Amino acid sequence: MMAVRNPTIALVGNPNTGKTTLFNALAGMNQRVGNYPGVTVETKKGKLHIADRTLDLIDLPGTYSLAPRSPDEMVAVDVILGNNPSEPRPDVVVTIVDASNLERNLYLMTQVLELGVPVIIALNMVDVARSQGLKIDVDRLSQQLGVPIVPIQANRGVGLDALKSAIARVLESPACGRCPAFPDAFEHEVATLQACTGPTEPVYLIRRLVLDVGGYAEKRLGAKYGADLIDKMHAARQRLVQAGFTLAGIEARIRYAWIRKMTAGCIERPVERVVSWTDRLDKVLTHRILGTLIFLAVMFLVFETIFVVADPFMGWIKLGVGWIEETVASAMAAGPLRSLLVEGVIRGVGAVVVFIPQIVFLFAIIAVLEDCGYMARAAFLMDRLMARAGLNGKSFIPLLSSMACAVPGIMSARVIENPRDRLATILVAPLMSCSARLPVYSLLVAAFLPIEEYGWFVPGLVFFSLYLIGIILAPALAFVLKSTLLRGETPVFVMEMPLYKMPSAYTVLRRSFDAGRMFLKRAGTMILASMILVWAALYFPSGDFASRIETATQRLEGQRDELDEESIAAQEKKINELRSEWKAQSLLGQVGKWIEPAVEPLGWDWRIGMAALASFPAREVMVGTLGIIFGEGEGDAGEEEYRRTLGGALREARRPDGRAVFSVPVALSVLVFFALCCQCVSTLVVIKRETNTWRWPIFTFVYMTALAYVGAFLTYQIGCLF
Amino acid sequence: MTLDQAKEGQRVRIEGFVGDDLVLQRLMEMGLLEDEEVEVVGFAPLGDPMEIRLRDYRLSLRQSEAARIRVILILPDS
Numbered sequence: 001m002m003a004v005r006n007p008t009i010a011l012v013g014n015p016n017t018g019k020t021t022l023f024n025a026l027a028g029m030n031q032r033v034g035n036y037p038g039v040t041v042e043t044k045k046g047k048l049h050i051a052d053r054t055l056d057l058i059d060l061p062g063t064y065s066l067a068p069r070s071p072d073e074m075v076a077v078d079v080i081l082g083n084n085p086s087e088p089r090p091d092v093v094v095t096i097v098d099a100s101n102l103e104r105n106l107y108l109m110t111q112v113l114e115l116g117v118p119v120i121i122a123l124n125m126v127d128v129a130r131s132q133g134l135k136i137d138v139d140r141l142s143q144q145l146g147v148p149i150v151p152i153q154a155n156r157g158v159g160l161d162a163l164k165s166a167i168a169r170v171l172e173s174p175a176c177g178r179c180p181a182f183p184d185a186f187e188h189e190v191a192t193l194q195a196c197t198g199p200t201e202p203v204y205l206i207r208r209l210v211l212d213v214g215g216y217a218e219k220r221l222g223a224k225y226g227a228d229l230i231d232k233m234h235a236a237r238q239r240l241v242q243a244g245f246t247l248a249g250i251e252a253r254i255r256y257a258w259i260r261k262m263t264a265g266c267i268e269r270p271v272e273r274v275v276s277w278t279d280r281l282d283k284v285l286t287h288r289i290l291g292t293l294i295f296l297a298v299m300f301l302v303f304e305t306i307f308v309v310a311d312p313f314m315g316w317i318k319l320g321v322g323w324i325e326e327t328v329a330s331a332m333a334a335g336p337l338r339s340l341l342v343e344g345v346i347r348g349v350g351a352v353v354v355f356i357p358q359i360v361f362l363f364a365i366i367a368v369l370e371d372c373g374y375m376a377r378a379a380f381l382m383d384r385l386m387a388r389a390g391l392n393g394k395s396f397i398p399l400l401s402s403m404a405c406a407v408p409g410i411m412s413a414r415v416i417e418n419p420r421d422r423l424a425t426i427l428v429a430p431l432m433s434c435s436a437r438l439p440v441y442s443l444l445v446a447a448f449l450p451i452e453e454y455g456w457f458v459p460g461l462v463f464f465s466l467y468l469i470g471i472i473l474a475p476a477l478a479f480v481l482k483s484t485l486l487r488g489e490t491p492v493f494v495m496e497m498p499l500y501k502m503p504s505a506y507t508v509l510r511r512s513f514d515a516g517r518m519f520l521k522r523a524g525t526m527i528l529a530s531m532i533l534v535w536a537a538l539y540f541p542s543g544d545f546a547s548r549i550e551t552a553t554q555r556l557e558g559q560r561d562e563l564d565e566e567s568i569a570a571q572e573k574k575i576n577e578l579r580s581e582w583k584a585q586s587l588l589g590q591v592g593k594w595i596e597p598a599v600e601p602l603g604w605d606w607r608i609g610m611a612a613l614a615s616f617p618a619r620e621v622m623v624g625t626l627g628i629i630f631g632e633g634e635g636d637a638g639e640e641e642y643r644r645t646l647g648g649a650l651r652e653a654r655r656p657d658g659r660a661v662f663s664v665p666v667a668l669s670v671l672v673f674f675a676l677c678c679q680c681v682s683t684l685v686v687i688k689r690e691t692n693t694w695r696w697p698i699f700t701f702v703y704m705t706a707l708a709y710v711g712a713f714l715t716y717q718i719g720c721l722f
Numbered sequence: 723m724t725l726d727q728a729k730e731g732q733r734v735r736i737e738g739f740v741g742d743d744l745v746l747q748r749l750m751e752m753g754l755l756e757d758e759e760v761e762v763v764g765f766a767p768l769g770d771p772m773e774i775r776l777r778d779y780r781l782s783l784r785q786s787e788a789a790r791i792r793v794i795l796i797l798p799d800s
Binding site for chain 1: 743769779781782783
């Protein structure tokens with residue numbers, strides 16, 4: 001039996017028009033996020049119920065215009081044209097239009113009409129328009145455009161039933177509206193070009209081919225029909241320019257003129273513009289001094305939230321994971337299976353879940369900032385500063401967030417529309433010093449540059465410098481990337497400053513929930529797998545170490561009450577030495593010894609090299625690994641007491657020839673290495689997820705490791721001169 | 723003059739554009755077209771970008787882009 005497919009409804013609209021709110025209101029809880037192959041934008045899908053029918057609803061990415069310049073921007077055009085293999089052509093396209101900003105919103109609508117699908121206008125924010133004194137004659141406008149118009153207030157759920165019945169009516173008797181006509185000379189060129197491609201190519205694409213210099217239509221049709229078509233295209237453009245057209249303006253002039261003609265007599269504006277809340281707020285929020293101060297306060301709040309507010313939640317997760325580890329460990333006999341479960345799987349899952357609080361909190365804040373309209377102001381205030389690094393104002397929040405954790409930071413780069421700016425931001429974000437580097441910084445600074453020996457300002461200065469490395473290098477590298485690998489025309493920075501409004505609780509919760517779930521689903525397994533891999537490299541070959549440690553531990557536990565403190569400490573030391581010996585002969589330990597010549601120029605011996613290797617999946621492992629290798633046992637890196645004893649052990653550690661393993665230059669070289677190296681599988685996996693290719697995470701890993709090596713090398717060599 | 727030279731609070735009318743490229747296409751798509759009136763709302767702390775009002779909304783753009791738009795000042799009717 002053939003399955004009868006549901007009618008499909010696509011939702012399109014400008015950014016900041018309440019499109020997401022409308023989609024949520026129509027689809028309810030039942031929605032999922034979809035990715036098409038080869039593109040990084042997301043489309044959301046849901047089901048819409050009208051009477052007893054079920055319809056498929058697709059939410060296309062918000063855009064001002066359907067003039068695609070990249071595969072990402074092509075998604076909407078392809079879906080509406082029915083060219084997307086995984087999506088049927090929509091039966092109706094609901095275009096959401098901001099009633100308070102009619103002309104610019106209708107621009108996109110005229111393009112949708114040209115794609116030859118039935119259109120319904122959902123006229124949103126009619127209340128805002130009214131409060132600004134705008135009067136819109138909906139019936140007349142609908143007649144003029146030949147398109148049904150339904151006034152709605154998506155945030156209050158007003159008009160949704162009327163919208164649903166309008167959709168049902170159009171499904172019954174589909175009809176396409178009128179659209180503006182292009183000049184004859186232009187249409188003549190389009191017809192000539194279409195003769196080369198044949199009638200299978202939609203006219204819309206051929207028009208785009210002529211209009212969009214360097215656009216996506218050139219790439220796609222050029223690849224399909226060869227250089228001949230491209231030559232003809234250049235000739236056609238040349239003729240048009242000679243005839244007095246500016247290519248950049250043909251389309252906009254026609255559409256806006258048509259829109260003005262169609263809306264004439266349908267819209268009444270007040271003689272004196274009403275001073276709105278947005279005007280009053282903007283006087284303060286974009287003010288040179290006040291606005292900057294408020295911006296800094298907001299950013300401080302963002303940073304505190306992911307750094308401090310998320311902290312107890314992360315602490316609880318760690319506690320919970322620790323409890324599960326203990327419970328499972330005490331219930332099982334010692335052996336590879338227990339170790340795999342406890343040190344591999346459970347700890348690995350813990351390492352994934354521990355990111356959730358920061359991701360959820362950061363995305364909630366970003367959703368609030370975006371939804372209320374402040375994000376655009378923040379980008380406005382920061383743009384000049386970021387432009388110096390070849391980025392734009394919207395890169396600021398991802399980079400700042402990366403100082404807490406690069407994972408949510410990289411995910412939040414989605415707010416950057418320009419693909420090259422977004423990519424550059426993603427690639428440099430891991431250079432910012434994240435909170436996972438802190439324990440390593442604390443350990444080494446406290447052990448080798450203590451206040452008592454070097455003065456009160458030295459530890460602080462070192463910390464500050466380590467953060468500064470990221471703050472200086474990230475923009476610098478972004479600049480290098482933007483002028484080499486990611487070179488291209490400077491992106492156009494035209495950004496709408498939307499009206500301020502109350503953020504919708506549902507939208508905010510939904511976004512942070514989606515971000516958390518997506519991270520677990522798409523990144524979780526990869527991170528877990530890498531954790532297990534490193535566990536195995538540290539476990540095997542295990543010899544009889546596991547059972548010897550187990551016996552020794554049991555003996556100690558049995559005698560603990562009878563022994564004095566000294567003998568307990570001696571026995572514990574023995575157990576720790578066994579652990580250290582075990583790891584030293586493990587696979588990773590052998591690799592550590594093997595690469596010693598490579599880390600020698602950094603001033604490291606093989607043990608430091610091995611600890612650095614072991615912390616490639618997650619740098620917070622470094623402290624614990626150093627603990628095991630230097631015979632202090634594995635402790636909690638967050639605990640000051642443990643770090644102090646470990647610090648003492650590191651100072652005492654000697655090489656076979658009696659030289660100290662660590663010196664100040666060595667400690668500094670390790671610190672610089674940690675500041676620069678991408679020892680975080682989660683970051684790499686998230687980069688893969690956000691860019692949809694392995695090329696960029698590999699690139700990030702390679703450049704950061706190289707940078708870290710060179711940085712550590714210079715630090716050590718220069719440090720040795722003093 | 724060009725739009726980037728306009729001062730905060732001034733109202734101007736667009737006369738024409740400099741060049742014919744992607745930047746202009748984007749600006750025009752956003753509704754910056756000949757004969758439109760534009761009001762300069764203000765400038766960011768470091769003097770760039772600028773915020774303008776046109777049609778029924780507000781837009782921010784960089785000075786380098788504003789310099790592509792030729793405008794004439796609309797004198798305030800006293």
